[in-house]
Amino acid sequence: MIELSEILIGRFLRKKWKKQSVQKTIIRSPENYFSTIKLSIYVIISIYYKNGIQILIPRKPAYLQKSYLRNMNDATLQKLKILAESAKYDVSCASSGTVRGNKSGGLGNTVGGMGICHSFTEDGRCVALFKIMLTNHCIYDCAYCVNRRSNDIPRTAFTVDELTTLTIEFYRRNYIEGLFLSSGVMQNPDYTMERMIRVVKNLRVIHRFNGYIHMKSIPGASRELVREAGMYADRLSVNIEIPTEENLKLLAPEKDHQSVFKPMSYIHQGMIENMEEQKKYRHAPRFVPAGQSTQMIVGATSETDREILSVSSMLYRQPSMKRVYYSGYVPVNHFDERLPALQVPPLVRENRLYQADWLMRFYYFSADEITESERPNLDLDVDPKLGWALRHPEKFPVDINKADYEMILRTPGIGVKSAQMIVASRQHTKLGYWELKKIGVVMKRAQYFITCNELPTFTIQEARPEYVRKALTQKANDKKRKNPDQLLLNFPE
Numbered sequence: 211m212i213e214l215s216e217i218l219i220g221r222f223l224r225k226k227w228k229k230q231s232v233q234k235t236i237i238r239s240p241e242n243y244f245s246t247i248k249l250s251i252y253v254i255i256s257i258y259y260k261n262g263i264q265i266l267i268p269r270k271p272a273y274l275q276k277s278y279l280r281n282m283n284d285a286t287l288q289k290l291k292i293l294a295e296s297a298k299y300d301v302s303c304a305s306s307g308t309v310r311g312n313k314s315g316g317l318g319n320t321v322g323g324m325g326i327c328h329s330f331t332e333d334g335r336c337v338a339l340f341k342i343m344l345t346n347h348c349i350y351d352c353a354y355c356v357n358r359r360s361n362d363i364p365r366t367a368f369t370v371d372e373l374t375t376l377t378i379e380f381y382r383r384n385y386i387e388g389l390f391l392s393s394g395v396m397q398n399p400d401y402t403m404e405r406m407i408r409v410v411k412n413l414r415v416i417h418r419f420n421g422y423i424h425m426k427s428i429p430g431a432s433r434e435l436v437r438e439a440g441m442y443a444d445r446l447s448v449n450i451e452i453p454t455e456e457n458l459k460l461l462a463p464e465k466d467h468q469s470v471f472k473p474m475s476y477i478h479q480g481m482i483e484n485m486e487e488q489k490k491y492r493h494a495p496r497f498v499p500a501g502q503s504t505q506m507i508v509g510a511t512s513e514t515d516r517e518i519l520s521v522s523s524m525l526y527r528q529p530s531m532k533r534v535y536y537s538g539y540v541p542v543n544h545f546d547e548r549l550p551a552l553q554v555p556p557l558v559r560e561n562r563l564y565q566a567d568w569l570m571r572f573y574y575f576s577a578d579e580i581t582e583s584e585r586p587n588l589d590l591d592v593d594p595k596l597g598w599a600l601r602h603p604e605k606f607p608v609d610i611n612k613a614d615y616e617m618i619l620r621t622p623g624i625g626v627k628s629a630q631m632i633v634a635s636r637q638h639t640k641l642g643y644w645e646l647k648k649i650g651v652v653m654k655r656a657q658y659f660i661t662c663n664e665l666p667t668f669t670i671q672e673a674r675p676e677y678v679r680k681a682l683t684q685k686a687n688d689k690k691r692k693n694p695d696q697l698l699l700n701f702p703e
């Protein structure tokens with residue numbers, strides 16, 4: 211049908227305006243040439259102005275045929291299985307916090323707060339990204355990684371075109387809302403990074419893809435490549451993996467923290483320069499609009515939660531660092547004696563670290579306050595905020611009608627929104643039990659730590675911290691089946 215219309219129009223135009231200059235009109239994206247209306251308009255205009263027009267209809271590449279996914283050959287399918295499986299251990303992805311609108315003729319968009327690969331955004335939505343590795347070949351031999359050089363696993367790699375096409379096809383079918391691209395290190399960091407950039411560049415420039423892209427930056431990659439990647443990706447991340455250099459050297463002798471911190475600083479500098487450019491030129495292209503993130507593995511080495519949180523706190527001092535992810539160590543390489551003999555990943559510990567991270571970012575807690583030097587690990591039974599309140603009964607009860615915003619924020623059972631509403635509404639009336647409940651305060655928790663009008667129960671000063679702890683954890687402990695060994699490091703004999 212298309213070929214026929216191309217021939218007819220071409221013949222017609224050649225006959226009519228044989229000697230006239232030919233204006234070339236290229237229909238840019240393949241899906242547009244189905245529009246007969248568009249073709250008709252071009253023809254009518256050209257007849258009206260007696261202008262020659264040559265319509266170049268790009269032939270649709272085989273991989274963009276509708277049936278591509280259906281007929282995807284076994285080799286591609288196999289690659290997809292292997293590389294999606296290899297990518298699943300990387301958790302450094304979540305809501306992006308970036309907005310990228312669609313442009314005329316473009317494909318898709320990125321809605322603010324949209325996140326990654328069946329993870330939950332801050333507003334509770336579940337979103338999906340195409341989480342994939344470019345290759346699982348790797349020249350390194352990190353003890354904690356399933357893709358390490360010495361593991362006997364099936365290895366494969368996508369070509370740049372294959373991965374670009376798969377992403378577009380999945381997006382068109384609404385399977386995904388963006389891409390999370392990672393990779394093992396082929397040949398050297400720059401070689402790998404260059405291929406990854408070609409994928410995201412093709413998506414943005416050739417396919418005009420506006421969906422969310424989170425790309426890993428390979429540790430040790432050069433400044434120029436990190437900068438180029440930042441022009442196409444919404445978020446870049448470089449994984450620290452192990453919080454201290456000493457333990458990183460133990461498990462990944464070929465890596466060091468310097469190779470991670472350098473790309474981080476390139477991203478940070480790039481963001482600052484981009485902010486200046488944006489001030490001067492309104493339409494200056496954005497550089498990693500969703501900032502950078504990183505990941506630390508928890509439980510593979512002997513670092514305490516206090517050490518982990520102090521590394522996070524140091525990273526958060528850079529405004530470009532949006533998230534630090536904590537990945538409970540998944541025991542994939544049981545045979546390696548450098549690793550602890552965990553049966554299950556330390557998920558409760560991982561969860562407590564995320565809560566502590568939240569306290570540092572939104573509740574004005576410092577890393578030193580969340581844990582104590584005598585007890586450097588987080589209490590697995592209670593959340594870190596409740597743990598801090600139980601260790602500091604002298605700070606409570608807080609008078610809801612008079613206390614500072616920061617102190618209200620530190621009260622268990624009161625979140626950021628509730629604290630803001632308390633401060634706003636107490637200007638109009640004295641707040642009591644029912645008003646706080648309406649605001650959304652979790653009174654079951656907060657009742658021991660606050661005073662207000664008509665509060666029926668006693669506070670932490672009347673009851674002892676041990677009583678409050680028991681009252682607040684008993685039910686949860688009955689429900690939860692926890693692994694008591696989550697903080698232990700059982701290295702094989």
Ligand code: SF4
Nearest residue numbers: 348350352355358394
């Ligand atoms: S460099 Fe990355 S992919 Fe390669 S072994 Fe280490 S953690 Fe795994």
